Amino acid sequence: xxxxxxxxxxxxxxxxxxxxxxxxxxxxxxxxxxxxxxxxxxxxxxxxxxxxxxxxxxxxxxxxxxxxxxxxxxxxxxxxxxxxxxxxxxxxxxxxxxxxxxxxxxxxxxxxxxxxxxxxxxxxxxxxxxxxxxxxxxxxxxxxxxxxxxxxxxxxxxxxxxxxxxxxxxxxxxxxxxxxxxxxxxxxxxxxxxxxxxxxxxxxxxxxxxxxxxxxxxxxxxxxxxxxxxxxxxxxxxxxxxxxxxxxxxxxxxxxxxxxxxxxxxxxxxxxxxxxxxxxxxxxxxxxxxxxxxxxxxxxxxxxxxxxxxxxxxxxxxxxxxxxxxxxxxxxxxxxxxxxxxxxxxxxxxxxxxxxxxxxxxxxxxxxxxxxxxxxxxxxxxxxxxxxxxxxxxxxxxxxxxxxxxxxxxxxxxxxxxxxxxxxxxxxxxxxxxxxxxxxxxxxxxxxxxxxxxxxxxxxxxxxxxxxxxxxxxxxxxxxxxxxxxxxxxxxxxxxxxxxxxxxxxxxxxxxxxxxxxxxxxxxxxxxxxxxxxxxxxxxxxxxxxxxxxxxxxxxxxxxxxxxxxxxxxxxxxxxxxxxxxxxxxxxxxxxxxxxxxxxxxxxxxxxxxxxxxxxxx
Amino acid sequence: xxxxxxxxxxxxxxxxxxxxxxxxxxxxxxxxxxxxxxxxxxxxxxxxxxxxxxxxxxxxxxxxxxxxxxxxxxxxxxxxxxxxxxxxxxxxxxxxxxxxxxxxxxxxxxxxxxxxxxxxxxxxxxxxxxxxxxxxxxxxxxxxxxxxxxxxxxxxxxx
Numbered sequence: 147x148x149x150x151x152x153x154x155x156x157x158x159x160x161x162x163x164x165x166x167x168x169x170x171x172x173x174x175x176x177x178x179x180x181x182x183x184x185x186x187x188x189x190x191x192x193x194x195x196x197x198x199x200x201x202x203x204x205x206x207x208x209x210x211x212x213x214x215x216x217x218x219x220x221x222x223x224x225x226x227x228x229x230x231x232x233x234x235x236x237x238x239x240x241x242x243x244x245x246x247x248x249x250x251x252x253x254x255x256x257x258x259x260x261x262x263x264x265x266x267x268x269x270x271x272x273x274x275x276x277x278x279x280x281x282x283x284x285x286x287x288x289x290x291x292x293x294x295x296x297x298x299x300x301x302x303x304x305x306x307x308x309x310x311x312x313x314x315x316x317x318x319x320x321x322x323x324x325x326x327x328x329x330x331x332x333x334x335x336x337x338x339x340x341x342x343x344x345x346x347x348x349x350x351x352x353x354x355x356x357x358x359x360x361x362x363x364x365x366x367x368x369x370x371x372x373x374x375x376x377x378x379x380x381x382x383x384x385x386x387x388x389x390x391x392x393x394x395x396x397x398x399x400x401x402x403x404x405x406x407x408x409x410x411x412x413x414x415x416x417x418x419x420x421x422x423x424x425x426x427x428x429x430x431x432x433x434x435x436x437x438x439x440x441x442x443x444x445x446x447x448x449x450x451x452x453x454x455x456x457x458x459x460x461x462x463x464x465x466x467x468x469x470x471x472x473x474x475x476x477x478x479x480x481x482x483x484x485x486x487x488x489x490x491x492x493x494x495x496x497x498x499x500x501x502x503x504x505x506x507x508x509x510x511x512x513x514x515x516x517x518x519x520x521x522x523x524x525x526x527x528x529x530x531x532x533x534x535x536x537x538x539x540x541x542x543x544x545x546x547x548x549x550x551x552x553x554x555x556x557x558x559x560x561x562x563x564x565x566x567x568x569x570x571x572x573x574x575x576x577x578x579x580x581x582x583x584x585x586x587x588x589x590x591x592x593x594x595x596x597x598x599x600x601x602x603x604x605x606x607x608x609x610x611x612x613x614x615x616x617x618x619x620x621x622x623x624x625x626x627x628x629x630x631x632x633x634x635x636x637x638x639x640x641x642x643x644x645x646x647x648x649x650x651x652x653x654x655x656x657x658x659x660x661x662x663x664x665x666x667x668x669x670x671x672x673x674x675x676x677x678x679x680x681x682x683x684x685x686x687x688x689x690x691x692x693x694x695x696x697x698x699x700x701x702x703x704x705x706x707x708x709x710x711x712x713x714x715x716x717x718x719x720x721x722x723x724x725x726x727x728x729x730x731x732x733x734x735x736x737x738x739x740x741x742x743x744x745x746x747x748x749x750x751x752x753x754x755x756x757x758x759x760x761x762x763x764x
Numbered sequence: 765x766x767x768x769x770x771x772x773x774x775x776x777x778x779x780x781x782x783x784x785x786x787x788x789x790x791x792x793x794x795x796x797x798x799x800x801x802x803x804x805x806x807x808x809x810x811x812x813x814x815x816x817x818x819x820x821x822x823x824x825x826x827x828x829x830x831x832x833x834x835x836x837x838x839x840x841x842x843x844x845x846x847x848x849x850x851x852x853x854x855x856x857x858x859x860x861x862x863x864x865x866x867x868x869x870x871x872x873x874x875x876x877x878x879x880x881x882x883x884x885x886x887x888x889x890x891x892x893x894x895x896x897x898x899x900x901x902x903x904x905x906x907x908x909x910x911x912x913x914x915x916x917x918x919x920x921x922x923x
Contacts, residue, residue, distance in 0.1 A: 154875050161874075197878045204778055204877065206793040226912045233881055240786040263908050273890030274784060298904070302889060309890045335895050342892060440848035479811040480847055 153197045160205075173207050184215045192219065193230045200230075200237055213238050213245045220252045225264065228256070232267045241277030250280050257287045265291070266302050273306040281310040285317050292324040297333035304328065304339025308346045318347045322354055425458065439469070439477055443484075450488055460495050463488070467499035470506060478506065482516035489523045500524050504533070507540040518548060522555040530563040534573060542580050549584040553577050557589065567600040571607055575624075579614055582621025590626050597631065605644040608635040612652065615660055620669050626677045629664060632657060633681025636688040654689045658682065662699060672708050679703060679711060683718045697722050765891040766850070767825060768795070768840040769884065771873065776800035779835060779873045780880050784891030803829050803836050813847055830854045834870050845893075853896065857887050860901050882908065 156176055163169035180195045196215055203209035216238060219231025239246045249271075256268035269291075272284060288310060291303040307325075311318045325347060328340035348355040442465055449462040469481035485503070489496045496503075503524065506517035518540070525533045534556070541552050556577055564570035574593050578585065597607050611628040619625050632639060639652050664670050664678040679700070686696045700722070703715035771780040778796050787795065802814055814827040828850045829838040837854050841847075858868075864883055865872040873880055886901045888894055895901050 153878075157875055201877055203789075204781055206778075206789070208789070224915055226915050229882070229908075229912065230878060233878065242786070261911075263911060270885055270889050273892075275786075301894065305889050305892045305894060308892060334897075335900070338893070440846055440852060443848055444846055475809070475811040476813065476848065476851060479813055 153194055153201065156198050157201060173202055177202060181211055193227050196230045196234050200234055203237060209238060213243060217245055217248045220249050228264060228267060232271045235271055236274045240275055246275065246277060250283055254284060254287065257284065257291065262296065262299055265299055269302040269306045273309040276309060276313065278313045281313045281317065285310055285320055289320055289324055292321065292328065297336045301335035301339040304336065304343050308343050311346050311350060315350045318350050318354060322347055322357065425461065443480060447484065459492060463492055463495040467502060470499065470502045482506065482520060486516055486520050489520060497524055504536045507536060515548060518552055518555065522559060525559045525563060527563045530559065530565060538576055541577065549581045553581050553585045568603055571596060571600060571603060575610060575614065578621060578624040578627065582624040585623050590623050593627050594630055604635045605638045607631060608639045609644050609650065612639055612660065619664055619667055622671050622674050625664055625670065625674050629661060629677040629681040632661065633684035636685045640689065654692045657685065658692060658695060672710060675711055676714060679714055765844060766839055766841050766888055767891065769888065770796055770799055770838045772796065772800055772836055773834050773870060779870065780877060782884060799827065799838055802827065803838060812851055832858060853893060856896055856898055860898050863898065863902050864905055
């Protein structure tokens with residue numbers, strides 16, 4: 147039997163293994179040795195073996211054969227063995243294992259041990275993996291420790307009690323009196339534990355909450371003491387007296403708002419105290435350090451959680467606004483998160499910080515996502531133009547995963563607050579040019595509808611879209627809308643005069659070239675080609691010289707491999723050949739409802755219904 | 765509540781893992797891999813809070829992490845914990861390690877994993893923050909170390 151190797155040597159051996167296979171080999175050998183050692187009677191190296199096993203467990207190898215050894219070690223009289231035994235229990239055992247019940251008795255004995263460090267081991271283990279039965283068994287012990295022990299044990303007992311209450315809710319009753327008395331402790335660790343315990347009790351049982359309402363003045367006094375006590379070396383972190391305690395002495399952040407509203411309405415005196423203390427904390431805490439900011443942040447959350455009066459809420463929102471200007475990106479992140487939660491309820495207060503929020507859009511970071519949500523929520527009729535400028539700027543440089551969200555947010559905002567139709571169309575075009583690949587499918591018909599309705603802008607729109615098409619044919623949504631417009635308003639395009647934009651001479655050949663480029667480009671999707679083909683066909687009624695060219699384009703697609711395109715081409719070909727006189731039905735604008743305007747003398751059953759609007763996306 | 769504390773290096777090798785909620789062993793390893801995957805993708809100039817990762821359970825939780833030299837210290841917490849407070853706690857923990865090991869580096873954590881656990885036990889207990897005062901933590905750890913050493917000395921003649 148190879149002698150047991152101390153922990154460090156085994157670690158070195160594992161680290162020097164060059165491959166996963168070698169490592170497994172080393173570990174298997176070690177585990178075999180450890181197993182053998184466990185079977186032997188008491189030897190000096192027992193704690194080393196268990197420590198080795200825990201290391202191996204951390205790397206992901208099975209270690210369940212060590213469970214019984216943990217139980218044995220916990221029962222040992224030696225501190226070093228107990229220590230690693232308890233650690234092993236916390237790592238390897240859980241309440242589902244039978245072995246965990248076996249340690250209940252050891253824990254019970256150790257809770258009453260003369261050495262406080264042994265007691266603390268037992269408390270720690272119980273708080274980590276105590277099952278409901280264990281908790282029921284040992285709750286009286288914990289209660290005793292809560293009342294009569296030193297502060298080191300008391301603070302651990304308090305957190306252990308929290309675990310017990312989480313496992314067995316009814317035991318909360320048992321701990322309530324002890325928790326109450328702990329509030330008068332001076333030691334900050336104990337005080338912190340007491341507050342966590344009280345929060346847990348109040349969450350579980352509304353009656354307990356009633357009783358603890360009366361302690362609110364005490365809590366306020368404690369806070370006051372902390373804030374005004376000045377510099378206290380043992381209890382402070384970076385000049386702030388115990389920030390964790392200040393943070394947790396805001397238990398209201400966790401308590402049901404409705405209870406608090408009724409408390410505040412009943413006891414006006416308490417209300418004033420709360421308000422005063424919160425404003426004092428808010429204005430006097432040093433915000434140049436993380437700890438100060440943690441305290442401020444919790445204060446802000448508390449103010450916003452309870453129904454404070456508006457002056458205090460505005461103060462809270464202003465603090466959040468200040469956080470947004472902080473250099474520390476973590477602070478900016480949490481400020482953004484909180485502002486997002488309250489933008490619905492405190493809209494006006496948040497609006498005051500719109501500039502800062504919009505500036506955050508330029509940030510290169512995860513907080514950017516929140517800034518987008520928040521910015522979209524702050525858009526209103528009065529700021530739509532300036533906000534949209536910022537949002538469009540953001541769209542051109544934002545990370546790709548946010549583009550779809552930004553685009554749809556912009557569309558929604560534009561739809562709700564557009565100051566004019568032309569502005570609306572311009573905005574939508576801008577989005578399509580910048581991020582056409584990320585917009586949703588219904589954008590195309592929506593935009594077409596919008597354009598159709600803005601009849602005085604048809605000329606402007608078609609010129610603009612034609613130019614966009616010449617510049618770039620890769621953005622499918624943009625190309626689809628452009629093709630539709632060229633087909634529909636081709637006559638306006640060819641006429642060349644337009645008041646709103648610079649006039650540009652577009653010949654029939656130019657327009658057909660553009661459409662043909664789209665048809666032939668490998669970047670165009672089948673749907674886009676469908677649009678282009680239909681547009682080409684529609685142009686045949688709006689132009690005079692190049693009808694033959696159109697006929698030849700259309701007939702080529704009669705043998706296209708894409709079934710949809712082929713079908714369309716064949717139908718259009720038929721229009722050319724047999725129903726030429728009806729081709730002029732395409733001349734009239736097709737409204738979104740797809741109404742066909744027939745020349746009155748054609749009998750209904752002879753007419754081919756060509757609805758070019760109902761098949762745009764297919 | 766703190767659901768888990770994970771320390772792993774830049775290649776994802778675990779240096780300390782502590783779960784305060786029960787997970788089966790293979791799930792634990794999966795969580796470590798997933799967390800490493802999420803955290804290692806982050807730039808150095810983004811914030812230290814991460815949401816996402818579904819294995820540890822629910823949408824209520826986030827990862828708060830700090831990167832020191834070759835190690836990532838990751839605390840997986842739920843919404844009842846103060847984010848800035850936990851960020852500060854990580855700093856306190858690392859400073860405590862520094863004091864206990866004298867200029868701590870990754871090797872110290874590798875070869876003294878058990879000691880790191882004992883130190884952590886003085887800071888976080890049962891998933892809740894126990895103590896934040898570095899001097900207090902260091903003092904308690906030193907007493908316990910001395911106790912263990914004296915026991916070994918006593919047993920040496922016979923063992």
